[in-house]
Amino acid sequence: RLTWTLPEIAANGSQTAEITLLSPFTYTDTLLTGYYADADGYLAAFGQPRLISMAGGAIPIATARDLVGSVVSVEGIATMYTGGFFAGNGSKFYMQDETGGIQVYIPSDQAQPNVAIGDRVRVTGLIEPYRDSLELIPGDVELLGADDMPEPLAVTVDDVNNSDAILGELVALEGTVLAVEDFNFDYQVQIDQGTGETATVLIEKQTGATAELIEVGQNYRMVGISEFYQGLRQVKPRLQTDIVAIIPPIVLLEMQTSNTAYPGQVLTYTLTAANYTDTPLTNLLVELEVPGGAANALQVQPDANGISANGVVVWAVDELAAGGGTAVLQYFFTVPNDQTEPLVASPAQLTAEGQDEPVLSNNFTTFLGDSVPIWAIQGEGSRSPYVGIDAATSGVVTAVFPELNGFFIQDLEPDANPATSDGLFIFTGVLPITVQVGDLLELNGRVRELSSQTALQVESLDDIVLNSPGYTNVFEPVSYDPPQEPDAALVYNESLEGVLVSLSEPALVVGPSTRFGEYALVYEKWGVTAVARTDESGFLMYVDDGSTVAHDDQGSLPYAVTNGDMVANLVGPLAFTFGNYKIEPIVMPEVMVGERPLPTIRAASEDELSIATFNVENLFDLVTPHPSSPPIPTVFEYRNKLEKIAQTIVAMGAPTIIGLQEVENLDILQDLVEQEAIAEFGYQPFLIEGNDSRGIDVGYLVRSDRATVESVAAHDAPGELFARPPLVITVTAHLASGDQTVIVLNNHFLSLSAGEQATEPVRTAQAAWNVELVAELSAANPAAHFVVLGDLNSFYQTLPLDTLEAAGLQHVYRYLGDGERPYTYIFEGRTQTLDHIVVSPELFSHLALVQPLHTNADYPLGDPEDTTPRRVSDHDPLVAIFHFAE
16 A cells, blocks of 8 residues: 655645556556545545556566466567477477577467468467476467577586576587487487486477487487476477587598499599598598409599509598598599499598598499399498488388388398398388289389388389289298397397298297287297396397287287287298387288186285275276377277276275276266176275376275275475376275274376486486375374375386385385286386385385286287276286284
8 A cells, every 4th residue: 555645735736646566577457446535624535447458568588487377478589380399289389589488389279370490470378387398378479570590509418407497499419329219209319428417309200300310329419499398308309400410520531432333334433531620631642442453444534633553543632621621532433344243442541641540431332233232221230321322222022011101022132141131121101002922123212210120212103113023932931039138139130120030939928919019929948928127038029010000909900919828820021110120920820829817816804904006097988078099988988998997906806995097087986986896895986186188197996894084185296296196095994903094195107108217307206205295294193004106107126116215115015025026017028017005114014915916917908899807907906915913
């Protein structure tokens, strides 16, 4: 309240008072009311309400980022175009000014602007958080014309991983590539600067940029948008030109000519010398022996700067400037008319004044005819020496897979090198596939590493020429038997990439059919029926379904296998996609179904407390809103899933407390507890909705005949650490020996989908928050037992679990013998535990049983007609029973 006191106002006079206010950096309307004048002997005189609209100009982006929940206006340069980065059904771009940058997200129900990199834009809209990032949701986007692009900000690995100030900005990160991972929708590149930590560069495939040409161990400059999304701090390149190799301060010499030639043809050999040091090179000599040496001396014609004698060509170069100076040297070679073998040009060498050792170029092989053999395209390593180069080749079609957008060919004339493969995948993209098995083809295309699989991509049907049909059954499949040691298995598999292989004997299924149509096998000679995540597992053999389809259930699979089944008569080319070598069957294999009775867990006695955790995988109802995947269930599918979960609960021994994950809402749990199979237990459902973008939450079922629920509360952490906050329930368990108070914290930690290393810091922070909660709650409830459980998306004895145990909690697995590690999940044929129960020491002392119920992980993708507990989820429930009798 402001008050002015005046001694008097003259008759017919007036007085003016001014108030200076600093308006906020937002769009807002303020109504000024309640101002009045009061004088002795007069009634108070009130002024009329005044509406003050604050709708000023643009504010700094850095300021706008601090105004979450406010409408702001900002102006800057677009650093990313619309349509490049994935944005669901909407679109997004990035913009920045001198103070910072931000993502602008345009929902699908708004007009979609066409923003280009370098456009000056003015945006008015609402600042909102989304999955750890900030976005500006516009009401208006105004294009103001093209402008000069800002230079990317040079950042370090530490900046990328820790600095909030650079989020949303265009940055440049330099370092050594330690790893390149290929995922369905992106590549993730780990950059090292020698500090002991790495930064993630995430290349979205939707941008058209690729990591195919990135070489591990080389230095690169990565330009892109700095962002923090779903727990992962990252740099996101926008264009292929954002990814640039950094050449060290060395001298390079490179040789190039044609891959193929005919006798009598003149080849142009080009040598490029480049000096990337900071010192000029002087008095250079470049010399080489031509293919065939002195015998082909008459076939050589050097350029004007070269001298040729006895099959040796020499060039003298006075100086090569520092910092990237180059010299281009050429000679012309006529292929001898009687040449029958490939032309092999040995490495050229460069010497210069003051250099201790000569610099050698690459060698170069030119094949006679019009094609490069498949074995040469494959090369001896994991990457083709021809990546990014146009080449012609020939081979016989061994398998056609329209749903893989291509076919496999094999060389009729393999080389004698066991390290090179004689098969190749031909990627046709959207082109119709008109070839048939047995066709001998001549092909032209560009060599690529598609998901790290060497392939030839053809652009037109004219690039596929039928030489002759009828070459069926000309290749005997190679008996496939990879070794156990992982590195040796990589070498073995690479030598067979694209080649027809077959099982040497029936093999055991250790990873059932997945939604991607894949499963895993081992030969019985290895003496295992399951393969743990930490085992040496080079001997695992993967089988695909010849498609890129993501299946919702078994209905669209050609066949499905379960752990324990045997598979025989499997034949197909060996592909490599998404990190694994896989057989793509060309005939239906024989599947011998194994006996697998459904397991059960004993029920707890009257003096025992049974607690379970169970991720029920996408338990959604029948109505919208609904995520894009999976599809909305039919009435039958919904009811069937509830019945299958209810039967699973019975098989679990009807635990007193069940912590559930991936449940949409409380109404679904109410439907679940009304299922006939579990109605007798009087389960009560509890769920408080969180902020997960897909709408999945954590909840509880508690048996009312054995326990009383005292309180339920969600305990979110500051800073949006959780999309699904821990749900804390306090329960009084009624046992024969007396009541016990148990406080349970149900969690669903951040997903592993962006990679374990990249996302583990968030899960560790989530574990630390649980530790804080336990400490706080135990101070108020010193006699209570504590349980932290859920789908923690962390492997046993990794940092998130270690964080919980370091605080004094104990994992129930410690009750088991050394080496005995149950599993609740199978990924790519390897067993692992993602679901955990960790308890306070006093409760641990009462532990009597720890057991997962293997009704899910061992079974293939769900059968829509199946009504048993089998495969209602991709996780197995984990049950712990605590005994309290004297």
